[in-house]
Structure formats: structure tokens, C-alpha cells
Amino acid sequence: MPKFPKSASRPLALAVTLSVLLAACSQPQGATPTSALPADDLGLWAAPANVPADVPGELIVKVRARTPLNAQTLGLGALLLRAERLTPGGDVYRLTVPSGREAQALHTLSARGTVAYAERNHTYTPQGAYIVNDTFYSTLWGLQGSTTQPASPYGTGAAAAWARGYTGSASVYVGVVDTGVQIDHPDLAAQVWTNPADPADGVDNDGNGYVDDTRGWNFTDGSSALYTGNADKHGTHVAGIIGARANNAQGVAGVNWAVNLIPTKFLGTSGYGDTANAVSAIAYLTDLKVNRGVNVVAINSSWSGAPSQALYDAISAANDAGILFVASAGNNGVNADAQPAYPAAYDLPNVVSVTAIDKAGALPSWANTGAGSVDLGAPGVSIRSTVNGSTYATADGTSMATAFVTGAAALYASTHPGVSPSALKAALLASVTPTASLQGRTVTGGRLDVARLMTLP
Template sequence: MKHKHMAVFSKPLLVGGLLSAVFLAGCESSLDKIQDEPTTQSQLADAQGEPGRDYVANELLVKFKAGVSEEAKANALARISGKVSEKILTKAMERAGEKEGLMVVHTPLQALEAMSKMKGGPEIEYAEPNYIYQHTATSNDTYYTNNSLWGMYGDATSPANQFGSQAGEAWAANHTGSNTVYVGIIDEGFQNTHPELDANEWDNPYDPVDGVDNDKNGYIDDTDGWDFDSNDNTIYDGGTRGSLDDHGTHVAGTIGAERNGTGVVGVNWSVTMISGKFLGRRGGTTANAIKAVDYFTDLKTRHGLNIVATNNSWGGGGSSSALLDAIKRANAANILFIAAAGNGGSDGVGDNNDAVASFPSNYDVPNVIAVAAITSTGAKSSFSNYGATTVDLGAPGSGINSTTAFNTYSSYSGTSMATPHVTGAAALYAAAKPGSSAAQIKNALLSSAVPTTSLAGRTVTGGRLDANGALSK
């Protein structure tokens, strides 16, 4: 049996991200690293920016222009009394020709004030807050009821639901997925020991557990993926750091829970899922999201893994040039970036993403697919964001049963739940039609969307996911 990681602890409330921030006592400017300390709750509270756009207090992401001297960098940082706590230069960045990478800079100034002092400088490519992201799920009663996977049903399945993903009809035609198709889950981690998921999780053949970075991708013993939040190889913490990884496990179950006669089943009965965990106990940062996106880009490029898509059921940050660059690198590697459209504001009513952008789903890159949520009656879920030009299609997102931590099952609602139905459909298509490009898969999913009254004029396609119909494209 494959080795696993598992721990047991009580279930917490997931409210924000494991962040690092340092308040500087002096005004010294330095390009040397400083030691990180955990962000306090008061610092996190100070990090509130515009509504729905939280970021790490006293921290910026800074990219200097190519060829800028060390003296010029130091002078620029002196304007905000900034110190570099981390330099991010991923393998994917290097392969794309990057030499400088991205700097995480701590400053005694509030982020927006520091950004205003940095932006426009002749040495600065961009300076932006290190945004905090959250998953886009809302919890229903946490119980599992047999025969309630409406999101997998189709018109002709038994039981039937025309507003389901139509995955059941694809299975009837012997399209059940393949373990030669890989999907990256950028989210919390997921319980890779769950009896519904253990056969479909990745065991890295390129880096055996021996304390050495055998494939030289920068991550030692990344046997199941990587935890960018804690910077270790334990993708399922099982509560040891205050997060049960319920959300990531739920997403994984919708994409690829096994057909084993018990519990639930995913859109794919067979698929290989890799964890790029960046959401921790209090959310996740732009800096760690970038590392996760680039991790999958590098895996595909380095090893030739057939990574067809990443699932991104998270949001809440503002527009980030640094994250946009990472998504563009994934696009160049032919990896779809499938993203939740968002769950609206505090009033529980979905927002129009055409009017107020929701990131990362609003990034205008060819590999991005933005997903809204619908109910079992075909209505747009009340909480779901929408956008006639920015949200591509809808998928089942209300009352979705799937796997959760500690070998359990739960019902959740959110665009977080709609997104893995689309990711699963992308993987199902890739298994049925090997060698398909990201553009071909996206076109098949969007062109086969079923016209739906609640989505007319509210999404690009005006329709909902049809995983089976896409296979005929």
C-alpha cells in the first residue's frame, strides 16, 4: 500500500490564511532576508483594504525591471523602509526567461501607502499587495444522503436530472476517465487516504522519499504534491495546523472519487490528482498561489506529465500582475485554469463580474474558464456571481455531496462546488480524446453548454455544463 500522511484533531472554522508578516522597527533598507514571524490577528485586521480585497498588512509583491542595479533596488526599497523577506524565482519563471523573479517585501507602512510610494518608479515593473484568498464554498448541513448526487445525473440516467453535469450519460458510453490524465488541485490539501480518493492520488515517481530533491524541481520529496502554505510535503494536515482540508477534499471528490460501490463517485472514476495546497488555516496569499500555479507548469514541462487543468475554487483578492503572469505561463504550457466565479458579497447575493471583477476568474487569458453555480432546478444559485462577458458557463453548485476529511461525506454549496464539475469534464474529455489541446477542450466544453434560462445574458455561453455533449465536439 502506498505511504500516506494522516493526523487527527478537532474541526476548526476556516477563516483566513497562514501568513507571514514582520513589522520593522527601523528605517533600514536591505536586500537581505529577514526572519519571518506569524501574522497576528491584529495585523490581519489591519490588512483590510477595499471591500472583498484583503491583503497581508505591511507587505508588497515587487517586481523590478530587468537590468536594474542592486543600488537602484536598494534606493527604491528605502522609499518604504522595505526589506526583502523572500525572493520567488520558480523553475517555471526561469524557463520563461525570468532572471529577477519576484520579491516579497516587508515595510512598516501599510500596503497601499507603500504601493503608492513604489509605483511609477523607473526601476519598478509593478508593486502590488500580497492579496489573501479564500475558498468559495458555503456549508450546508454536514451529512451525506444516499442517492443525492444530482450534479452527476443527466436526462437519461436513473435517477435523472436534466440540470446535472450529464456525467452519468458519459459513463454509460464507457467514458469514465483515465489515470494517464492529471489534474492539479490548487486549494487546501485533500485527504489522500480517503477510501474514495486513495487510488486516484499522485505518487511522484521522480522524487522518492529520501530527503533529496531528486528531480531538482526545488521541492524535496514532493511525493503527493506540495503544501506551499507551510512549505512542506504534507498535503493533508488532518487538523494539525487548524485546517481539516475539508474544502480541498470535497473538490477532489467531485473531480475524481472512485467507483467502488460505496459513498460518492466523481466525474472521473479514474484520474490522477496532484495537490498544490496554498490555502491554510486563514486563507492563502498571492505569493503562494503563484508558486502553486508554477509548480504544475514546471511538472508538465519537466516530466511531460499530461496535466490538462488546474482547479481553482478560490478568490477574493484584487488584480495581480504577478498572478496573471503565472497563469500566462500555465497557458503557454497548455494547462487550463478553471476558476470559480465567486459567491458574491456579504449579502449572499451574486455579483456581476462584468461590473466588479472577481479574481482569479476574471483574468483575460485563453486558458481561463470561469464557472457559475446552478441549483438542481436549473436556477442560478442565489449566491453565484455571473457575467455576460466574464463568466463562461454554469455547473451544479448547490447541495453538492462529496468527500470530506476523516473518511466522511458532506454537502456544500458554492461556485467552489461548480468548478470541479467543469474540471472533471475537462479531464474526462482529455481521457476520451488524448492529445487534445487546452483550446480544444475549452471549446468543446463551452460550445456544448446547454442553453439555460437562468444563465441567458448572464454567462458567455448562456448555458450549463454538458460533460457528455462535450465528447461529441
């Protein structure tokens, strides 16, 4: 069973409703915007209004081995309207029941010996907010350091690592579980994975259950369409921080000059995503590594919500496959030890929880912290990166900080082939630079230091 923070109750395996932690903008919902996020700029990426805590009429259930899934074995009878397997050949399903009768269905499932667990299909929201456009490298403070030109003492020092020849590798793959990504963006087109085993021909050539997953997969509508425009701004921004192309005389640079990004879209046009699609996306990336030989070293998770057994299991399976899982601590401005946000709060050896700092090393008022649960800080204010429309924009949020740490993990993996998730996490945490604003408010008391990370054996 999951190991949740001691201050949080472990969700019952069956029939429990949990409120979602909503924080799509960089301050708690309903709060007065801070100076880091001007109110009149929120329209560029605003939290959707009235996001439900759970998807109405949907449950997630895991059946025990060799159990046929039907209305009789589940005991639901006419309550079961539809069942959808979340992963090809798996034993976790999304069930559709009449809206308003979810609690009744969960109660029924709790009495069935054929059911391992059942839960509501929770929603999750991205953890960033967009502000202005910019394209100049000199403004990318999060990549700079105290010894770089230009200098930025509270940046990650990635540019100093580049100067020593550490620029990444195309043999390293990173999963971006988020909105879609503009895969033909000038700064991303050469960095997005192409699946050699499944060309776009209308046939599931690699037999993984996804027809033409040539560049990744859209789990919101079950298609290969990874980009629809403005709704995919968040994932495009995150992808650019991890690995926007460098030295191409335009735009921005990512932490990695060379990397393969695998987009898996689960946050939809509504502005949020759900457990079922998140689980499917993570399982897809895990399958690529385990069964397809793709060297997926990390998954970026710049979103948060309620705890889920199915989500926990998917991340645990990713750990078993050798994949690090980097997660946003959340933008609620709370102590995450007492008010955890998931998946960042899962006590798993491959989970790294990240909060944000600004250019002066200060902790924004909206950034979640936790001396026992949030691992480190990284740049998360005024972060410029790629966005939809082949353009660039600035964003605030723990989403952006998370992407810096994911990028650093990929950079380290480029020189440490086969590194385990636990060893990769240990290296990230051991190489932080102590930072006053993070002392006593994070596990390490420090911020991401890419330059120092790349000196570790």
C-alpha cells in the same frame, strides 16, 4: 498587460491598493443566509472573520531580466526586510517590508527602472460552504442527467457518458490549487498523484527546488505536508467532485473514475490564501508539464479575490504550457461584468469562469453572473463529496460548480490527447445545454453537459 473586463479598471502596474472580494460562504458577507444555506449550519465551514484585503507587510515584485535583487537595486534600503523568490530561477519575488509602510515601498519601487511591476500581496478565499454528511450515490444529482437512473434533468449527465465507456484516464493530471487534500481518503488515495522522481527521502531528487514533493506541495509552509485536518476540507471536497474513486462500494464518485490529482495547497489554516502562494502553486504545476513531462491538462481554482499582475502572468504561462484554468465566478450575488472577481475575470484564452445552479436549474441568489464574463453554469447546491476525516459532506458554492467543469475538462482530455486549452474551452462552451436561468446572465446561456461534451469530435 492583462486584458481585464471593460467595466473594470486595469490595476496600475505599481502602487495601487485594491479591495478583495470576500465570499467564503454562498452569500455576500453580512447578508441574510438564503434558504440554500441554513444559518445554523454555517459553522461547518464559515468564512473567517475580518480577512485582510492584503497580507500586511508583504509585496510582490517582478524585476527586469539580469537584475540582481537587493535593497540597493530596489531602492528600498532598510525598508527591505526579506526577499523570497516565488519560483525556482524565476524573477518574481515576495518582499517583506515593515507593516504600515507598504505604500511607501510601492512608491519607491515605482521610480525604479529595474522593476517591471510591484503590487500588494492580495488575499483569496474559497467559494464553498458545508452543510450535512451523506454517502449515497443516489443523491449525487450533479452527476446524473435526464436519461440516467436515478434521473436529474439539471445534472451534468456524467453518468450517461460513463455508460458509453467514458470514465477518464490515469494519464490525465489535474492540479488542485486550494487548501490541502486528505490524500489517504478512501475515495481519493488511488487518485492522488505520486511523483516518481522524488521519493520521500529528504532529498530533492528531481531538482525542482521542492524536497520530497512526493504527492504535491504545501505552499503555505513550504513543506510536503498536504493534510492537517479540518482546514483542508474545502480542497478535499473539490478533489472528490473531480475524481473520487468509483465502483469501490463506498462513498461517492467523481466525474472521472480514473485521473491523477495533484494537490497544491495555498489556502491556509487561516481560511484564506495570498497571491504569492497562488502564483507559486500555479508555476509549480506549469513546471511539472513543461520540464517534467507530467500531462497537466487543467487547474481547478475554486477561490477568488482581487486582480494581480503576478497572478495573471502565472495563468498566462500555464496557457502557454497547454493548461486550462477553470475558475469560480464567486459567491457575492453580483453582476461580475461590473464587479469582477479574479482570477475568473481574466481575459485569457485558457480561463473558464463558472457559476452555480441548483437541482431545479435555478440560479442561487448568491451566485455571481455576467453575460460578458461568466461562461457557463454547473451544479453548485447540495453537492456531496469527500471531506476530511475520511468522511463525506454536502456543500454549496461556485467552488463546487467549478470542480464539475474541471472534471469534465479532464474527461474530455482523456479521449483527446494533446488538446489545447482554447480547444478544450471551446468544447466545454459549445456543448452546454441552454438553461432559462442562465440566459442573458452567462456567455453561453447554458449549463455544463458532460454527456453532450463527450460526443464532440
